Amino acid sequence: MIPLHYYLILAAILFIIGMTGFLVRRNFLTLLMSIELMLNAVNINFVAFAHYMDSMTGRIYVFFIMTVAAAEAAIGLAILISAYRNLKTTFVDEMNSLKG
Amino acid sequence: MILNILFFYLAAVTIISALFVVIKRNAVHSAIALLVTFVHVAGIFLLLNSEFLAAVQILVYAGAILVLIIFVIMYLNVTQRYRMFNRLKLIAFFVGVVLFAEVLYIITRTALKGQKGEFPIAKVLEMGNTEAIGKALFTxxxxxxxxxxxxxxxxxxxxxxxxxxxI
Structure with a gap:
């Protein structure tokens, strides 16, 4: 029997790789992939807790997170296409016309 | 024993390919590494007795989201010569290390308490994983x-x- 801590540590490592990638990369596509990594880490946590606490709720939550992830990927890529058409770039630090 | 070996294999491949997603310059290589990550996370779901979620993981993530990403990569024709990281890289790396240390400290020091649910493994195996999820989902x-x-x-x-x- 694998202890629950192992799954939590794996999810933490995966989440922090995704977070660091989101903070450091310039390419919008890699940013979206980093978000998927973070959502996968959350899914691992949910399923691990559901397994060890004899519950079904965590697995249902993973189902909904996958729905939201699919919607988010579709919207994010549509925004990327729209931005590329207007600004001719996929780098987030060059999209600065709002002066943010 | 075999489950332990399987878990460590899946965890190692997941982490290494997740690192490749972040450090690869070419977006197509990142997408392929992301595919490997998704498949191995599905393997981890299988280890946790969630066969239905493993199937949905492969269908939705590897089947739908990744195809969408690769399609957009082909559509945009991203250039290969560019600076990969922005100015935040040292700060972000430092923040990541600190955050990981904090999380590790908390995870290793807490015990799992709380009320157990009503779906022990034997019951899930008896009624079937998909049926259990479906019953909860539709009621x-x-x-x-x-x-x-x-x-x-x-x-x-x-x-x-x-x-x-x-429009």
């Missing part, structure tokens, strides 16, 4: 399920509106 979680379908509808309309040249 207790019927309203969130309908809201999820609404989210998908909104996402579909939003993607069409955003990506269309002129």
């Amino acid at each position: 207790d979680y019927l309203f969130p399920f309908e809201v999820a379908s609404l989210i998908l509808l909104v996402a579909m309309i939003g993607a069409i509106v955003l990506a269309k040249k002129e």
Whole structure:
């Protein structure tokens, strides 16, 4: 029997790789992939807790997170296409016309 | 014993390919590494007695989201000569290390307490994983399920509106 801590540590490592990638990369596509990594880490946590606490709720939550992830990927890529058409770039630090 | 070896294999490949997603310059290579990550996370779901979620993980992530990402990569023809990281890289690396140390400290120091649920492994194995999820989804979680379908509808309309040249 694998202890629950192992799954939590794996999810933490995966989440922090995704977070660091989101903070450091310039390419919008890699940013979206980093978000998927973070959502996968959350899914691992949910399923691990559901397994060890004899519950079904965590697995249902993973189902909904996958729905939201699919919607988010579709919207994010549509925004990327729209931005590329207007600004001719996929780098987030060059999209600065709002002066943010 | 075999489960331990399997877990460590899956965890190692997941982490290494997740690192490749972040450090590869070419976006196609990142996408392929992301595919490997998704498949191995599905393997971890299998280890946790969630066969249905493993199948959905492969269908939705590897089948739908990744194909969408690769399609957009082909559409945009991203250039290969560019600076990979922005100015935040040292700070972000430092923040990541600190955050990981904090999380590790908390995870290793807490014990799992709380009320056990009503689906022990023997019961799930007896009634079947898909059936258990389906029963919970269509009785207790019927309203969130309908809201999820609404989210998908909104996402579909939003993607069409955003990506269309002129409305």
